[in-house]
Amino acid sequence: VEWAEPDFVHRVEQTGVPDDPLLPQQWHLPLISAEAGWEIETGSSEIRIAILDSGVDLTHPDLVEKKVDPRDTENLDDDPTPDASEAHGTACAGLASATVYIAYGVAGVCRGCAIIPVRIFSGTGFGRAGAESDGILWALDRGASVISNSWGPSQATPISFSLDLAITEAALSGRDGLGAIVVFAAGNSARAIADFELAAHPMVVSIGASGRNDLRELFSNFGPSLGLLAPAGAVTTDSQGRQGYTDGDYMSGFGGTSASAPVAAGVIGLILSADPQLTRGQVVSALMESADPIGVEAYVDGRNDFYGAGRLNALRALTRVVDGELCVPSVEACDNGRDDDCDLLVDDDDPSCAPGRGELCGADPNRCQAGHVCLSEGPGSTR
Helix, strand or coil: CCCCCCCCCCCCCCCCCCCCCCHHHCCHHHHCCHHHHCCCCCCCCCCEEEEEECCCCCCCCCCCCCECCCEECCCCECCCCCCCCCCHHHHHHHHHHCCCCCCCCCCCCCCCCEEEEEECCCCCCCCCCHHHHHHHHHHHHCCEEEEEECCCCCCCCCCCHHHHHHHHHHHHHCCCCCCCEEEEECCCCCCECCCCCHHHCCCEEEEEEECCCCCECCCCCECCCCCEEEECCCCEECCCHHHCCCCCCEECCCCHHHHHHHHHHHHHHHHHHHCCCCCHHHHHHHHHHCCECCCCCCCECCEECCCECCECCHHHHHHHHHCCCCCCCCCCCCCCCCCCCCCCCCHHHCCCCCCCHHHCCCCCCCCCCCCCCCCCCCCCCCC
16 A cells, blocks of 8 residues: 545635636626636635625625625615615626626626625715715724725815725724725726825725726826726626616626726735735735736836826736735835835825824815815914
């Protein structure tokens, strides 16, 4: 007898390409090299992606096993089921983390990640403003690693104090101090992102949309605050039956930066599944530095205002993580123009250099900046 061993019954992880029938129609996955990236990492259920939106169909077969700690911060209960004919949040959840190997449906980018579904507004788009910050804090308290937001005012609108503080809290203290990654859709108005709105918040990664032709979608907002682009995936989950956009359980007409944000959130989930101890800055750096520089516009210092750092690439981002090609934090030097401590904030914008900056006006002494709460400077102040 050369060898003998017990023939245990055990569970193995399925890798490779899923067999979900709608997978061939999910054109966004090849563009970000998702299938090749899945050979490195498919996602861990320990990594939770919060979907803050109009609610999620909790019984959808592609999502039912993914949900943890659901919440409706608009109605203040634990049932984030969307209104009839409203499937925006369900579509976003499917792009981020739909189940695979179930002989039907679609594949999510981080197919192994869990989802925290949070309903923050109704199907009409109206909702209690405080529900937004409450939703972020709910996700933060329930261990969200990524907080995906495919919503925002149609016009450039200043960030409320409560929402600013919730985003900052999540980015700085989430994941036991490593920092949660807050993702926002850049918007679909074909305009420049104002420096005081959500997509420009210094603790937010703003995601623009690229199309099937691997170029920027013309409707996608742009500007110095744009982080990068992700494909605006069209084929995804729909609320079941006649409760969603279609009469079926899946749809082929989703899109916009609303679709791009959860695609990016899914890739972030893969990165954190590969190494859960990465800081927020290391994750975002890996995302940016691995992006593909598509388009005809020149990239200066690794970016331009229309494409940000480029188009998302899951395989290249994961390769950087497993190969250890990441920013290594050191003490922030406050006068060298570099991000030494890997938190994506440089010199005077870094709280370690200006500890009170998060509670004061921003760089422009004449008006507040996004992400910085203004306080009165007392009688006689001209600022």
